[in-house]
Amino acid sequence: MAAAAEQEDEKDRRGDRGAGRGAGAPTPSLLIAGGRLIDPSQGLDGAYDLLIEDGRVAEVIARGGRGGQGERGGHEQGGSKRGEQSERGERGERGERKRGERGGGPARLDAAGLVVAPGLIDMHVHLREPGQEYKETVATGTMAAAAGGFTAVACMANTDPVNDNRSVTEHILAEARRHGYARVHPIGAVSKQLLGEELAEIGEMVRAGAVAVSDDGKPVMNAELMRRALLFAQHFDVPVIQHAEDLHLSGKGVMHEGEWSTRLGLAGIPGSAEDVMVARDLLLLEDTGGRYHVAHLSTARSLEMVRQARRRGLPATCEVTPHHLVLTDEEVARTVFSTQCKMKPPLRDERDRQALIAGLADGTVDAIASDHAPHHADEKDVEFDLAPFGILGLETTLALCLDRLVRPGVVSLSRLVELLSTGPARVLGLAGGTLRPGSAADVTLFDPEGEVTIAAASFFSRSRNTPFDGWTLRGRPAATLVGGRRVELPRR
């Protein structure tokens, strides 16, 4: 199939990035046994073991001895180099099975009680390196990712210097290879210096490893530049990711404009600040083609516009953040002006929140992304008006989603895995998001029932800015594997 072939190509182009510590040594075989395997890319959800060899998925093996198609994910995949070996396997007793060429069989990772999923991908994080290493680094940010169950992140370009040229892209990737605990996919800038004036060298950055372009943190305000970006990015088959905010409408606003901004006397950011940009961009997209993605979509109307655009066949995608799914603008009042509730876009009202949740369920939303935005405690310990926008997300996203979305039945576990793995992989054109035999063995194991109390003080992130500190949630990450190798984090 064309899609499969394309994925193989992507793998060659984008396979090796980050999580490079310890690379070089042969990766031992591993059997992840006893878990509930969920892989929306293959329509799998059930009792399967996962065999990993040479850093790749070798076989998905059904337990319980029932026959029939689909129980073994392995042998249907024509492109799999492991297919032949898989055929030799026997269902049901993987633990005892000898693998002749290895002598001694694979190591075993007990996944009883755990969900085994394709590695989670956070397609929207700020690693702050280069330039703001006091907030976060590639090392600490990817540690936070691994601790939160993510095997890959895509990092935004608003570093210092800006990632608007290949040398910065290469620098980030080199740091990721040396110090990474997860794969790192850089996102290049749309415009030089994020100034919104001239296009950055998109092709150069993509050749160096960038997977998308975005001026995130700032919108592309100039409609003509946006049109040019949508056109030009098609040469490199990367999406243009928009931070949709009309700066004239958002003005000096610091929270959502509504009853709560009125009560608190804080300047408001109307929902229309997002909506007019999404509307404008979708009109442009209709003329240009290409791939357009709305970052951290936060309003009911923007979501509806994306839904309608997709119905018309436009290549538009969108992500939402866990905090917009869990909190509303009232939280600013409830926490008495806590700057941990200050981010862009701002926490919206309950109607918007419900609309986003509906968008998860009906498929309009392609991904949940955290917009992990580290800021130093000193920067947040100021008057609400003066605090920087943004909160952490990597170490809270999975628990929040399991507790607040899956437990109440808003989305199924399988849909959640799609939103956190398969979906972002598809939007960015990454090889991950699947446990198909032959693909790199990026795997996330999590315990959907395990209770966890969020403790910002023990985050791996270098920053502490979260509104969820002290929250007790059910659902927690258990382990990540990148390229078949279990990611070992330093002691906290």
Added chain:
Amino acid sequence: MTAASPVRWTREDLLGIAELSPGEIELILDTAESFREVGLRPIKKVPTMRGKTVVNLFFESSTRTRSSFEIAEKRLSADSLNFSASGSSLTKGESLVDTALNLQAMAPDLIVIRHAHPGAPHLLAEKLKAGVINAGDGAHEHPTQALLDAYTIRRHKGRLAGLKVAIVGDIEHSRVVRSNIHLLTKMGARVTVAGPRTMMPLGIERLGVEVAYSLDEAVRGADVIMMLRIQLERQGRMAFPSIREYFELFGLTSARLAGAAEDVIIMHPGPMNRGVEIASEVADGPYSVILEQVTHGVSVRMAVLYLLSGVHEETA
């Protein structure tokens, strides 16, 4: 002296009206009543707060509120220290929290803060042992202003419940209007806010008020009219095309008072812009109680300082 009120004061801070109960509001107003008499004596001083230290922390320019607090503190025999943004280390880049912690190290009993940013007093209250009095935080709250307004209304009308109060002007940028809405609605008054549509914050009706977009409609039958200053300095952008156009629409003149109650009182928190939101004939006219508000401000602030300083507990 608070024996008449059934409510005991237990708060350490006065950050806003929103969180006060009607009983607490009444307690403050009753306490103010007992302090009013001090201002009428030849020697305007009582020893009530002797040995207590109050810091007046004004990060925003203020004449009325700051002088009023200072006089209240002096009449109560408190030691007070004035601190303003221009003469402080704030101009050297110190954060609010650090400034506050340094002041805390000098062990004041109360801190009175005026700040341009909503929530600044709440940030201090969270960090400091001293009690915090909000003397105005951005467009959020100005509790002592609402209390002195209520005190003034009560002296003229004998009650708050059932009165029709119109508040007219720059609703969006006004902390006075927010505190007044909370106070007056809690006490049973009917509040109408009026002003240009471009200065009406979204969802204001959720605070329990009616919204009018014409001055005549707001004034009709009003027992109390409060005019608000147009806060030109807070507007990033002009919400109306010219002062002339504003005055035409919402400026209060004698002619436009016609529809109000016969014994209407006209109030203004100051500073007043004559010829913008209010004509001199009204500001200086027979219905105006604007200068009385200033006088009562001292009594109300004495009451607040007294209750928060805890001396009523110590002497109990």
